[in-house]
Structure formats: structure tokens, C-alpha cells
Amino acid sequence: xxxxxxxxxxxxxxxxxxxxxxxxxxxxxxxxxTNKMLWVFGAAIGAGTSFNFNSGFDKAxxxxxxxxxxxxxxxxxxLTRVLGAATxxxxxxxxxxxxxVPQYVWILLGLxxxxxxxxxxxxxxxxxxxxxxxxxxxxxxxxxxxxxxxxEASEKAFTILKPLLWLEIIPSLILTLxxxxxxxxxATGIVFAPGALKAVxxxxxxxxxxxxxxxxxxxxxxLIWATRQVVMEDKPAKEALRSGYKIxxxxxxxxLLLGLVNNILAVIVIGIPIVVLGxxxxxxxxxxxxxxxxxxxxxxxxxxxxFALIIxxxxxxxxxxxxxxxxxxxAYGNIKGKYEKI
Amino acid sequence: MKNADFKIRLVACxxxxxxxxxxFAVLYxxxINQPDLPSAFVNIILVLTILFNxxxxxxxxxxxxxxxxxxxxLVTGLQVVAEDHKKLSFQRIFFRQTIGYSFxxxxxGLGYYAIVKDPNKQAWHDKTVGSLVIQKDNLLFxxxxxxxxxxxxxxxIFIQATQIFTQSPLNxxxxxxxxxxxxxxxxxxxxx
Numbered sequence: 001x002x003x004x005x006x007x008x009x010x011x012x013x014x015x016x017x018x019x020x021x022x023x024x025x026x027x028x029x030x031x032x033x034t035n036k037m038l039w040v041f042g043a044a045i046g047a048g049t050s051f052n053f054n055s056g057f058d059k060a061x062x063x064x065x066x067x068x069x070x071x072x073x074x075x076x077x078x079l080t081r082v083l084g085a086a087t088x089x090x091x092x093x094x095x096x097x098x099x100x101v102p103q104y105v106w107i108l109l110g111l112x113x114x115x116x117x118x119x120x121x122x123x124x125x126x127x128x129x130x131x132x133x134x135x136x137x138x139x140x141x142x143x144x145x146x147x148x149x150x151x152e153a154s155e156k157a158f159t160i161l162k163p164l165l166w167l168e169i170i171p172s173l174i175l176t177l178x179x180x181x182x183x184x185x186x187a188t189g190i191v192f193a194p195g196a197l198k199a200v201x202x203x204x205x206x207x208x209x210x211x212x213x214x215x216x217x218x219x220x221x222x223l224i225w226a227t228r229q230v231v232m233e234d235k236p237a238k239e240a241l242r243s244g245y246k247i248x249x250x251x252x253x254x255x256l257l258l259g260l261v262n263n264i265l266a267v268i269v270i271g272i273p274i275v276v277l278g279x280x281x282x283x284x285x286x287x288x289x290x291x292x293x294x295x296x297x298x299x300x301x302x303x304x305x306x307f308a309l310i311i312x313x314x315x316x317x318x319x320x321x322x323x324x325x326x327x328x329x330x331a332y333g334n335i336k337g338k339y340e341k342i
Numbered sequence: 343m344k345n346a347d348f349k350i351r352l353v354a355c356x357x358x359x360x361x362x363x364x365x366f367a368v369l370y371x372x373x374i375n376q377p378d379l380p381s382a383f384v385n386i387i388l389v390l391t392i393l394f395n396x397x398x399x400x401x402x403x404x405x406x407x408x409x410x411x412x413x414x415x416l417v418t419g420l421q422v423v424a425e426d427h428k429k430l431s432f433q434r435i436f437f438r439q440t441i442g443y444s445f446x447x448x449x450x451g452l453g454y455y456a457i458v459k460d461p462n463k464q465a466w467h468d469k470t471v472g473s474l475v476i477q478k479d480n481l482l483f484x485x486x487x488x489x490x491x492x493x494x495x496x497x498x499i500f501i502q503a504t505q506i507f508t509q510s511p512l513n514x515x516x517x518x519x520x521x522x523x524x525x526x527x528x529x530x531x532x533x534x
Contacts, residue, residue, distance in 0.1 A: 041464075043448050090523055100380035101387050109387065112394035119399065150469040283427045312447065 037148035041135035043318030128165035133157030163237035221248035357414035360492035367499035418478030442467030
């Protein structure tokens with residue numbers, strides 16, 4: 001080997017990244033802007049998720065909201081004292097009314113509620129999987145220069161509904177069960193283990209929690225690629241998940257970064273209008289304490305804007321979901337077949 | 343047979359809504375006509391068992407599967423079929439009547455408005471499963487008459503039931519119960 005060839009081989013090789021976020025965003029926006037049908041499927045994904053009792057509404061937010069309406073403890077005691085007699089009477093009336101209903105009717109009603117709940121969960125899972133499949137198919141068509149269409153995308157989604165449902169339910173269910181069982185075992189250990197062993201269990205629990213965080217991130221990342229492989233390459237669910245996991249392992253930091261940027265974008269787009277309107281509403285309340293007329297006026301304006309926001313958010317949520325899906329699909333296009341076999 | 347347009351499909355939908363309204367009116371009448379509060383409460387619970395009954399929950403799926411449409415569609419001479427005019431499979435009907443309808447509503451009912459613009463007069467829920475709504479007979483006029491009659495009937499029952507309620511022993515019992523539960527100003531003064 002000549003000395004010149006040696007020089008070339010020793011040169012540090014700077015690998016070109018698989019994707020540039022700026023470029024993905026630019027291309028994705030072009031696609032989403034010109035294919036409005038993608039917005040509809042994006043909104044459908046959002047609707048399916050909220051059907052699925054996973055609307056993203058934080059209970060902590062509600063607790064804070066509730067506190068606004070809580071009086072001081074003395075007021076509460078006074079109210080209880082005044083209403084005390086009435087409350088006990090009301091209890092008596094309610095129990096009297098409840099006892100009037102035959103037991104078999106309660107059993108029937110309970111069974112019907114159970115059926116209704118299971119039915120709602122079943123429908124929401126199908127809705128979610130179908131909408132995901134149809135959106136991914138439409139995005140793929142648009143990336144290839146075609147147009148989004150309901151009929152073709154829906155037909156495609158029907159043919160891959162089973163693997164999509166499998167990916168939607170099974171991996172998350174297994175990881176949830178493993179998380180719950182693990183946490184129960186460690187919690188039992190902390191409570192019942194004697195002396196120094198307790199400290200060991202505490203350390204193990206901390207380690208387990210970190211492992212769970214990593215596992216959930218890995219699962220989410222694996223599913224991003226797995227669903228695309230099911231839709232674009234007709235792969236079976238298990239094979240797609242394995243392959244998705246390989247990509248997620250190899251590109252962990254890049255995926256995490258893109259996911260973070262996507263989520264920050266979502267928080268900005270959805271969060272800012274909510275914060276502005278919340279501010280106006282709170283301003284209305286504060287102004288209303290001193291100047292009733294001004295307070296009411298601001299409150300009405302905030303109410304109307306809030307109504308507009310609900311309508312607007314449906315559209316924005318649809319655009320955002322379609323945009324994020326397109327970004328991931330474009331990224332997948334750049335790494336397709338590159339890491340699965342490693 | 344031609345594909346049904348937006349007008350007749352709207353009338354069919356209104357008939358379905360007003361049949362539901364009439365059904366509620368009759369249930370309301372039944373509750374109001376109870377002699378006392380416990381009987382009325384038992385009836386409310388029974389109404390809940392009717393409303394959550396699987397047959398009622400799946401009413402539109404069952405009707406479309408066996409008869410080709412809900413009562414509104416049948417009365418107006420409409421039928422849901424596949425794009426090749428054959429019978430639609432149960433799975434597709436189930437999807438159309440549950441997820442499909444929800445999909446059409448997603449952008450403020452834009453999926454229904456698609457019937458006006460689409461050359462095949464398909465709504466989004468039709469496109470998702472490949473269905474068509476065909477017009478076997480032109481019964482638009484009869485449909486309009488029926489929907490108006492149903493609306494009048496249910497409104498009449500609601501008004502009558504509410505008038506009966508104002509003079510019924512049930513109302514007196516509720517007022518008596520209400521007055522005994524609400525703390526009087528005199529009682530409040532004593533407590534303070």
C-alpha cells in the first residue's frame with residue numbers, strides 16, 4: 001500500500017447524518033400544506049386517542065383548577081353545620097329511593113354498563129389503528145408525489161388492521177404489566193425488608209424506575225418505525241417490532257432529539273393560545289372583583305374566544321398530527337433498510 | 343337506481359332523530375305519570391337499562407345489516423349497499439355506523455357535506471368502507487310529512503307530560519321533599 005493511500009485511510013470520516021431536522025420540517029410542511037385530507041386523518045388520530053381515555057389532560061391541572069373554587073376550611077365547616085341536618089335527610093331519601101329498585105335491575109344495569117365500556121374501548125382501539133394506518137398510507141402516497149385519498153387509504157388500513165392492533169395493544173400491555181408487577185415487588189421489599197436490605201431495595205427501585213423510563217422510550221421509538229414497516233412494507237407485526245427496535249437502538253439519540261423537537265413544537269402551537277386565553281379569563285375574574293361590568297365583558301370575550309379555540313384546536317391538532325407523522329415518515333425514508341440487519 | 347342526494351339523506355336522518363325524540367318523549371311521559379317518587383325513580387333506572395341495552399346501542403348496525411338501513415332510510419326508500427351494489431359485509435357496516443360516522447363528524451360535519459360535492463354522492467363514512475346509499479323509491483315528500491308529524495307528536499307528548507307533572511302527586515312530593523331538605527332562613531339565623 002502506498003503512503004498516499006495510507007493517508008486517505010487515516011483521514012477521519014465525517015458521516016453525513018441520516019436526517020437534518022430543518023430539512024425534514026421543510027419537506028413535511030410542504031406536503032401537509034398542500035394535502036388537506038391529511039389534516040382530517042391527523043384529527044382522526046387525535047379523536048381515537050381521546051376515545052381511548054388518553055386525552056393528555058393532566059389530572060394535576062384539574063387539581064389546580066379545583067383549588068380556585070375551594071373556600072377556606074372554616075367556611076366549609078360552617079356550610080356543613082348549616083346543611084348538616086339536610087344532608088342526613090338527603091342521605092335517607094337517596095337510600096330509600098335506591099332500595100325501591102329491585103336488585104336484578106341493578107345487576108342488569110351493571111352488566112350493560114360493562115358491555116358499553118368494553119364496546120367503547122373496542123371501537124376506540126379499532127378507530128385508532130385504522131386512522132394510524134390510513135394516515136401513514138396517505139403520507140406515503142404524498143411523499144411519493146401522489147394525492148391523499150380516503151377510499152384507497154382506508155382499504156389499505158383494513159388489510160393491515162390486525163398487525164396495527166397488535167402493535168397498539170400487546171407491547172404496551174406487556175410493558176405495563178411488567179412495570180406494575182416490578183413496582184409491586186420492589187415496594188413490598190421496601191416495606192417488609194429488615195434494616196440494610198431495605199436500602200438495597202430502595203436502590204433497586206430507583207434503578208428499576210430508570211430502566212422503565214428507558215424501556216418506555218425505546219418502546220415508543222420502536223413503535224414509530226414498526227408501524228411504518230407494517231404499512232409501507234406489509235411486514236408482520238412481530239417482525240416489524242423487532243426491526244423497529246433495532247433502528248431505535250442504533251439511532252436512539254437522534255430519535256430522542258427529533259421526538260423532543262416535535263413535542264416542543266406541539267406545546268408551543270397548542271399551549272400558547274390556551275395560556276393567552278386563560279390569562280384573559282383570569283384577568284376577567286380579577287377585574288370583576290373590583291369592576292363588575294368590565295369583568296363580565298372580559299369574561300364573555302374570553303368565553304367566545306374559548307369557543308373559537310375549541311373549533312380551531314381540532315384543526316390545529318389535525319395539522320400537527322399530520323405534520324409529525326410526515327416528519328417521521330420522511331425520516332424513515334432516509335434510513336429504510338439501513339439498520340434493520342445490524 | 344340512482345345514488346341518494348344530500349336532501350333525501352338529510353330527511354332520512356331527521357326521521358331517525360325524531361323517532362328517537364318520540365321514544366324519549368314516551369319514556370318521559372311514563373316517568374311523569376308515576377304516582378310517587380320511588381316508582382318514578384325505578385322507572386328512571388329502567389329507562390337507563392333500555393338506553394344502555396346492547397340492541398339499542400347497536401340499533402343502526404343491526405338495522406343496516408338486516409334491512410339495508412335505519413327506519414329513516416327505509417321510510418324514504420333508501421338502501422345502503424356496496425359500491426358494486428351487492429350487500430355490504432357486517433364488519434363494514436359495523437365500521438360505517440360507528441367509526442365512519444364519527445370520522446364524518448370530525449371536522450364539524452364536513453364529511454356529510456361531501457355528499458353535495460362528490461360525484462357518487464358519497465359521504466366520508468361511505469368512502470371509508472366503499473358503500474353507496476341508493477334511492478330505490480322517491481319518497482322524499484312522504485318523508486318530509488312523516489318527519490313533521492313525528493316532531494309534532496313528540497313535542498305534544500313533552501308539553502302534555504310537563505302540564506300533567508305540574509298538577510301530579512309526584513310534583514307535590516318532590517316539592518315537599520325539596521322544602522324539607524332546604525335549610526330555611528329562620529333555621530340559618532338560629533345556627534349563626
